[in-house]
Amino acid sequence: MKIFHRRSFLKGLAAFPGAAICGIAGAGNANANIAAPETVEAPALPWGYNELNPEYLRKLGHLGYYGFECAGGSFWAIITALKETIGYPYTLIPLPAREEVLHHLKNKNSGKHLQVMMQFGVGGVANYGSLCGAPNGASSAINIALPMAGVKEMVPRLMRYYETTPFPSDKSNEYGIKNGFYPPKYKSSKSLPQSASHSVLCHVSVGSWCENAGYASGSKERSERCARLTGDITAMAGTLLNAHMKGELHTVSPMKVSQETAGCRTCHSKGKEYETGQFTRGMMECGSCHDDRRPHLGENKLKTVYGADIGTWSGAAAIGTATGIGAHAVSRRFGKGEPDNEE
Ligand code: HEC
Ligand code: HEC
Incomplete structure (x- = not known):
């Protein structure tokens, strides 16, 4: 990768009318004390590391x-x-x-x-x-x-x-x-x-x-x-x-989300099944914001997931578990290289 090379940039501008050069030089005034290096080549990332204390x-x-x-x-x-x-x-x-x-x-x-x-x-x-x-x-x-x-x-x-x-x-x-x-x-x-x-x-x-x-x-x-x-x-x-x-x-450091978050993520993870809840993404602790929706604490508006009347979020989690995508499975999957790949 080439680091920005100011001198050749300015040289390139030589063909422009003087006013344009002044305009650009003026905009860069805050950097007037930075000397332009001849060439600086930075290697491509990553740069590696060694053991740290x-x-x-x-x-x-x-x-x-x-x-x-x-x-x-x-x-x-x-x-x-x-x-x-x-x-x-x-x-x-x-x-x-x-x-x-x-x-x-x-x-x-x-x-x-x-x-x-x-x-x-x-x-x-x-x-x-x-x-x-x-x-x-x-x-x-x-x-x-x-x-x-x-x-x-x-x-x-x-x-x-x-x-x-x-x-x-x-x-x-x-x-x-x-x-x-x-x-x-x-x-x-x-x-x-x-x-x-x-x-x-x-x-x-x-x-x-x-x-x-x-x-x-x-x-x-x-x-x-x-x-x-x-x-x-x-x-x-x-x-x-x-x-x-x-x-x-x-x-x-085994990667484990909380049991509650794992429960929500049985349905709400990144994926292609819109109907089952895959219109969100992320691994943050759901309860820190959706606190009135924690299992047993609040009613939800989910009446028709998989055609069932589930009533509460714990009911939703139970349905998620029954369909074989339980919280336990999700929190365990995190330990094995994040196969659900949260891009
Ligand atoms: C069994 C699957 C399933 C589980 C488990 C589940 N959801 Fe959902 N959720 C859905 C579906 C499907 C919708 C969209 C349909 C609807 O809103 O009725 C939805 C909608 C939502 C909505 C938006 C609709 C609204 O009522 O505001 C929020 C917020 C939400 N879920 C949060 C959560 C949280 C937080 C958890 C975990 C505590 C959770 N869900 C667990 C399937 C699930
Ligand atoms: C930092 C706060 C925060 C956290 C943490 C959070 N949410 Fe949300 N979530 C929101 C807000 C704000 C909205 C948009 C407003 C709304 O729909 O209620 C939202 C919306 C949603 C919706 C409705 C669809 C949408 O995108 O509007 C679902 C479903 C949902 N969240 C699920 C989850 C799940 C599952 C988790 C945990 C993995 C989670 N949220 C974590 C704040 C949060």
Whole structure:
């Protein structure tokens, strides 16, 4: 792949009237200090990886949050670890070094603004509250290291870990109170309350943690919680990469959706049978949003699936099971290479 080559681009423009060149150069003014290289060739993806130390990644991810917030933080941490151990081609990614980030923090940001790729993922994509930045940034790094088949195996496992784990982890809380993290001064040195969000959304994750912990979303404690969470997700990404390298991903992290989600997915998975419910896709925990529709908790409007009057969602799940596509079968199928291929 060829990285954008500014000089030849400008040379190509020489045939254009002067006004057009000025127009384009003007639009690029913010980048006026970027020197055009002679040629830069970046090899095609994936770039590969080697064994990484999850505890080092936990600390780097936490530091990354201080430098670049959640998504930039996990991305920066994983790529930094790969750059430190592999070097080229990871050296091609613009990435402030660890010392530079620390210097930046010690000197109250030294008047300069550091920026990395994936930083837009902050707060669920530019503070929009959708996908949490920590798994977003980490997945982007995984996407550079692994072939797509590996990415599709690994990322859902990371997301599932996110949904089910009470954050911040014990390990992160321990580093927090025992001065085990890198930043010169922490936003909070307390052992912070832990909660599992059962959702990959920033909005839900932050909201449920705040409600549980009693801290406001703009508090230093919430911010420190997200820094520790970023460390935890980064560490897990390293654990999964290590397992993948040894061909042990499926044993180290069996992919299992919750029993409830598996029940819904007997009918609502990606497929061609519209009538049976295959007009949706996804593996998120269904109950985190469709909570009034959990089995036994609510009436549904499904009266005619397979010609039967089913009345409740548990009735729907029972019919799914009776037709041989039960929840158990679905949650087990996840462990065997995701044959239903959620493209
Ligand atoms: C036995 C198959 C089956 C199972 C199991 C099932 N559904 Fe459905 N669902 C359907 C079909 C078919 C439709 C569309 C027909 C209809 O709406 O009556 C539907 C419709 C829906 C709708 C849209 C219609 C509405 O009423 O708003 C939602 C939302 C939904 N299902 C959620 C769920 C959730 C959540 C679960 C798990 C707790 C679940 N379903 C389990 C078959 C199923
Ligand atoms: C982050 C929240 C969220 C999660 C998690 C979620 N849904 Fe939905 N779902 C929605 C919204 C919002 C709609 C659209 C509004 C509606 O139809 O009620 C929807 C619609 C649906 C529909 C109706 C058809 C459609 O596309 O409009 C079905 C069926 C459905 N969801 C099933 C599921 C299943 C099964 C899961 C778990 C695998 C799930 N949902 C997880 C929010 C969610």
